[in-house]
Each structure stands twice: as C-alpha cells, then as structure tokens.
Amino acid sequence: MATCAVYTTPSLHSCSITSPAKTSLGFHQRQVIFFTSRRITKRGGRSTSEVTCSAEAKTVVIGLAADSGCGKSTFMRRLTSVFGGAAEPPKGGNPDSNTLISDTTTVICLDDYHSLDRTGRKEKGVTALDPRANNFDLMYEQVKALKDGVAVDKPIYNHVTGLLDPPELIRPPKILVIEGLHPMFDPRVRELLDFSIYLDISDEVKFAWKIQRDMAERGHSLESIKASIEARKPDFDAYIDPQKQHADAVVEVLPTQLIPDDNEGKVLRVRLIMKEGLKHFSPVYLFDEGSTISWIPCGRKLTCSYPGIKFAYAPDTYYSNEVSVLEMDGQFDRLDELIYVESHLSNLSTKFYGEVTQQMLKHSDFPGSNNGTGLFQTIVGLKIRDLYEQIVAERAAAVAEAAKV
Ligand SMILES: Nc1ncnc2c1ncn2[C@@H]1O[C@H](COP(=O)(O)OP(=O)(O)OP(=O)(O)O)[C@@H](O)[C@H]1O
Ligand SMILES: O=C(CO)[C@H](O)[C@H](O)COP(=O)(O)O
Numbered sequence: 001m002a003t004c005a006v007y008t009t010p011s012l013h014s015c016s017i018t019s020p021a022k023t024s025l026g027f028h029q030r031q032v033i034f035f036t037s038r039r040i041t042k043r044g045g046r047s048t049s050e051v052t053c054s055a056e057a058k059t060v061v062i063g064l065a066a067d068s069g070c071g072k073s074t075f076m077r078r079l080t081s082v083f084g085g086a087a088e089p090p091k092g093g094n095p096d097s098n099t100l101i102s103d104t105t106t107v108i109c110l111d112d113y114h115s116l117d118r119t120g121r122k123e124k125g126v127t128a129l130d131p132r133a134n135n136f137d138l139m140y141e142q143v144k145a146l147k148d149g150v151a152v153d154k155p156i157y158n159h160v161t162g163l164l165d166p167p168e169l170i171r172p173p174k175i176l177v178i179e180g181l182h183p184m185f186d187p188r189v190r191e192l193l194d195f196s197i198y199l200d201i202s203d204e205v206k207f208a209w210k211i212q213r214d215m216a217e218r219g220h221s222l223e224s225i226k227a228s229i230e231a232r233k234p235d236f237d238a239y240i241d242p243q244k245q246h247a248d249a250v251v252e253v254l255p256t257q258l259i260p261d262d263n264e265g266k267v268l269r270v271r272l273i274m275k276e277g278l279k280h281f282s283p284v285y286l287f288d289e290g291s292t293i294s295w296i297p298c299g300r301k302l303t304c305s306y307p308g309i310k311f312a313y314a315p316d317t318y319y320s321n322e323v324s325v326l327e328m329d330g331q332f333d334r335l336d337e338l339i340y341v342e343s344h345l346s347n348l349s350t351k352f353y354g355e356v357t358q359q360m361l362k363h364s365d366f367p368g369s370n371n372g373t374g375l376f377q378t379i380v381g382l383k384i385r386d387l388y389e390q391i392v393a394e395r396a397a398a399v400a401e402a403a404k405v
Contacts, residue, residue, distance in 0.1 A: 058395060059147045059172045060388050061192050063183030065243045066199035067236055069210050072179045074367050075199065075377045076100065076107050079177070081363060082381040093168050096158045106173035110180025111157045113139040118162025129181055129235035136186040139178075143192050146172045175388055184243040195281065195387055197380060198247035202254045203229075208265035245319035248275045249383075251376050258307035258329050267307060269329040270372025272379065276315075276322040280387040283324035284347045284379055286313035290324075301340040303333045311341070328372035335361055335370065348379060349386035356382065 066072050080087040080102045087100040087107065098109035114121075114128055115135040126133050142152040153167040184190045184198070201209070207229060214220040244250050249272065256267040274283035286293050292314040298304030309330035316325050326345075332338060339357040342348070348356060359378045360369060368374040 058149060059174065059176050060194045060391055061143060061147050062175060062177045062384060063190070063193040063196040064177060064179040064199070065181070065183045065197070065240070065247070066179075066201070067181070067206065067232070067240055069213060070199050070201045070206060071209075071368065071373065071377075072199065075197075075380075076177065076179060077366065078359070078363060078374070078377045079381040079384060080105050080107070082359065082378075082385050083175070090168055094156055094158075094165055096160050096165065097156055097168055098159070099154075099168065099170065101173070104173065105175045105177060106170060107177040107179060108154060108170060109157075110134075110139065110178055110182055111159070112155050114157045114164070117157070117164050127232055127235045129232060129239050131182070131185065131239060134182060136182075136189065139182075140186060140188040140192075142170075143176070143178060143189055146170065146176050147192055148172075175384075181240055182243070184246040185239060190246055194391065195384060196247045196249075198244040198250045200241075200244055200250050200252040202252075204255050204263075205253050205265055205268065248278055248281060249273065249380055250318070251373065251380070253373055256307065256329055258310065267329075267331055268368075268371050268373065269327065270376055272326045272372075272376040273316075273318050274324050274326070275318075276324060280390045281383060282347050284326055284345055284383070285324060286311060286326060286345055289346070290315055295344075297341055297344075302337050304330070305333050326376070328375060331371040333370075335364055338375070341375075345379075349382045 064072055064075060076087070080100070083102065083104040085103040087102040087105065089095070089097045090099055090101055093099075098112055100107040111128070113135050114133055116124060116126065116133045121128060121133050124132070128134075138155075142154055145152050149172045151169060151171045154170045155167050156165040158165045178189075178193075182189075183193070184196055190196070207225075210225050210229065211222065214225050215222060252271040252273060254269045254271070255265060256262050256269050258269075259267060272284070275281070276283060286295060293312065295311040295313075296308065297311065298308050302309065307330060309328065309332070312325075312327040312329075314325055316323050318325075336357070338360055339354050342354065342356045345356075350356060356375070356378055359381070360374055363369060363374070366374060368377070
C-alpha cells in the first residue's frame with residue numbers, strides 16, 4: 001500500500017493517479033489504479049485526494065480461445081475454483097447473460113461482440129466465426145478500458161433468442177477472462193492479454209463431444225450435427241485455428257495412440273504445449289527439466305486398466321517458438337492415486353503438496369476429470385493464479401518505489 005495524489009473523474013467508475021515520477025519527456029506518468037480509502041483536500045481550486053491505493057487493482061487479462069463446444073465453460077469452472085468462490089451471472093441482470101462473476105474473476109464471452117445477430121448473419125450469409133460478424137473495435141476498447149480499471153457497458157448476445165440484448169455493466173475485476181472464438185484474432189486485443197490459452201480439439205474428438213452434448217442433451221439429429229460442423233469448418237480453419245500460434249499454452253486433445261485404430265474417441269491423448277521464456281510463466285516438467293522423458297506409471301502405485309497410461313515430456317518447437325510439451329495418453333482408474341503422478345511433476349505452482357489432486361477430486365464430476373484434459377486444465381488454472389500473484393507483487397513493489405520517490 002502507498003499514498004498517492006489522485007485527480008478523480010466523476011464520469012468514470014475509477015480514479016486516475018498522477019504519479020510524482022516524470023517520464024523522460026517530462027510528462028507525468030498516468031496509471032489508473034483503484035483506491036481503498038480517500039481524503040479530499042482543496043488545492044488551488046482543484047480537488048485533490050490523498051488515497052491509499054492498492055496495487056492489486058489493475059486488471060490482469062487472460063484470453064481463452066476455442067471453437068464452440070470444446071470445453072471452454074468446463075475450463076472456466078476449473079479456473080474460477082482455483083481462486084475459490086463460485087462464479088455466477090451478474091445479480092439481478094439479464095437471465096441470458098453470458099457473463100460469470102466471482103470474487104476474483106469475471107469471465108466475459110466474446111459472443112457478446114457479435115455485430116450481426118442470428119438473422120443478420122443468415123441474411124448476409126456469414127457464420128459467427130467470420131470477423132465481419134464481430135465488432136473488434138468495441139471489443140478492443142472495452143477490454144482496454146477494463147484493463148485500465150474503467151467499467152464498461154458491454155453488449156449481450158442472447159443465445160436463446162439470437163438477438164443482441166441491451167448492455168450490462170461490467171466492473172473491472174482482479175482477473176478478466178475473455179473467452180470465445182476470437183480472443184487472439186485482433187492484434188490490438190492480443191496485445192492486452194497477460195496470458196493466452198488455446199483449446200485445440202481434433203476433429204474426431206470434437207465430433208464425439210458434439211454428439212454427446214447436442215444429441216443427448218439438446219435433441220439435435222446426427223445429420224444436423226454433421227452439417228453444422230461441416231458448415232463451420234472453412235471459417236474455423238481461416239479465422240479460429242490460426243490463433244493457436246499466438247497462445248502461451250495450448251491444450252491439444254487427440255485420439256489415443258494406445259488402442260490401434262481406435263474410433264470410439266473415449267480414451268484421449270492430451271498434450272500441454274507451454275511457451276518457454278515468458279516473464280511470469282515457467283513450464284511444468286516431468287522428472288528433469290529440458291530432458292526427453294517417456295513414462296508408464298502403471299505398476300505398484302497407480303492402478304491402470306486397459307489400455308493403460310503413458311506420459312511423455314520433451315522440449316519442442318511450435319510455430320517457431322520454443323516450447324515444452326507434457327503429454328498424457330490414457331485415463332485414470334482411481335483419481336485419488338493421481339497424487340503419485342503429481343509428485344513427479346515440477347513447477348506446478350501449487351500452494352501445498354497434493355493441490356492438483358485435491359482440485360481434480362473436488363470436480364471429479366466435470367467432463368475430462370479422468371484424463372489429461374482435466375489434469376492439464378487444472379494445472380493451467382494454478383499457473384494462472386501464480387502469474388496473477390507475480391504481477392500483483394510486482395505492481396506493489398512499483399507503487400512502494402514510486403511512493404519513496
Ligand atoms: N474434457 C472433456 N472430456 C469429455 N467431454 C468434454 C470435455 N470437455 C467438454 N466436453 C463435452 O463438450 C461439451 C461442451 O463443453 P463446454 O460447455 O465446456 O464447452 P464450451 O466450449 O463452453 O461450449 P459452448 O461454447 O458451445 O458453450 C460438454 O457438455 C461435454 O459433453
Ligand atoms: O460459435 C458460437 C460461439 O459460441 C455460436 O455459434 C455463435 O455465438 C452463434 O450463436 P447461436 O448459434 O446461438 O446463434
């Protein structure tokens with residue numbers, strides 16, 4: 001905590017700080033920061049506030065990209081659980097809001113930036129994946145404002161009616177997650193992200209999940225599911241898939257290699273691709289950092305039924321970036337035994353021994369809890385908590401330094 005002079009702007013839902021430090025051009029550096037208490041004084045006809053400011057306030061922004069039905073909501077539930085507290089839609093707001101708010105996080109769905117509603121897209125013959133159906137200028141302005149601590153009136157795309165509803169007020173949270181089809185598409189928005197994730201679900205697996213959800217839970221026919229996937233494919237390949245080259249972490253979900261010619265799609269091979277050299281993120285590793293490892297943990301400590309479990313870890317390159325890849329093929333029989341695997345992984349950013357296993361057991365009913373999708377989503381959630389804490393600590397140090405000056 002530090003004391004700073006602040007000039008408030010009544011029209012904004014925040015205050016802007018004028019730090020005593022000057023840039024090389026002689027301008028005062030300005031940064032928007034929240035305050036926890038304030039004392040108003042008059043100086044030269046101008047109101048000046050002495051505030052105690054919290055460096056925690058500036059919003060950390062996370063991007064999560066994936067096609068529809070690829071596990072974004074499940075991932076978000078795992079992430080918000082890492083921070084504690086349940087995520088709920090804005091109280092008293094539109095019942096069809098896509099936003100989820102918890103104490104620490106606000107998750108906004110980028111479908112809310114569709115510029116064309118369902119009828120508009122049909123008339124123009126474009127899909128929701130086409131950039132022409134989305135307002136990237138507004139997305140950029142609003143994500144930037146939230147990052148700077150300024151509340152916004154965000155539109156709502158109503159998935160029930162297919163219409164654009166009146167906007168909802170979004171206040172700047174500690175962590176803002178923007179999830180949807182295009183968080184890394186527009187370079188201006190991409191630049192605002194403190195960390196980005198891409199869920200890369202192979203066509204075979206995507207199809208199996210879609211059938212499971214849209215046929216079993218939503219009453220769609222097999223033909224209509226196939227037709228919808230086919231219709232989206234060209235735009236998916238053109239506008240969504242290329243975003244993975246920009247992601248800091250990619251969770252790749254593929255059919256198993258443990259069952260020859262498997263076409264059931266139940267057993268999965270999942271790869272966590274982690275960028276090297278990032279400031280606030282150090283990749284997880286198995287046994288020995290930088291080595292190439294293949295590990296079959298089935299034996300005395302881990303119960304495995306057919307086809308077993310295989311882990312792999314190796315350095316690699318991904319779209320010309322240096323990465324580390326952790327891979328799990330197969331599924332757990334007993335989730336409590338995951339502690340054995342957890343104890344062989346390093347750089348997990350857990351706060352206590354067994355935290356990964358605890359998180360996985362807590363949400364054992366979520367899809368993917370018995371395989372690498374759940375495990376790697378949980379690990380990425382813990383890494384994001386760590387990244388957030390590092391950024392907050394850094395800002396606190398900077399505020400303390402500025403106060404000394
Ligand atoms: N890890 C997983 N393992 C198995 N099935 C999964 C997994 N993740 C998601 N699914 C399946 O996919 C469906 C969609 O998951 P989820 O709602 O998390 O995706 P989404 O990307 O948020 O979808 P949408 O954008 O359409 O709302 C789930 O109901 C489930 O059937
Ligand atoms: O790809 C999607 C992202 O979730 C949806 O298809 C898009 O948002 C359009 O929604 P709807 O089909 O409800 O009109």
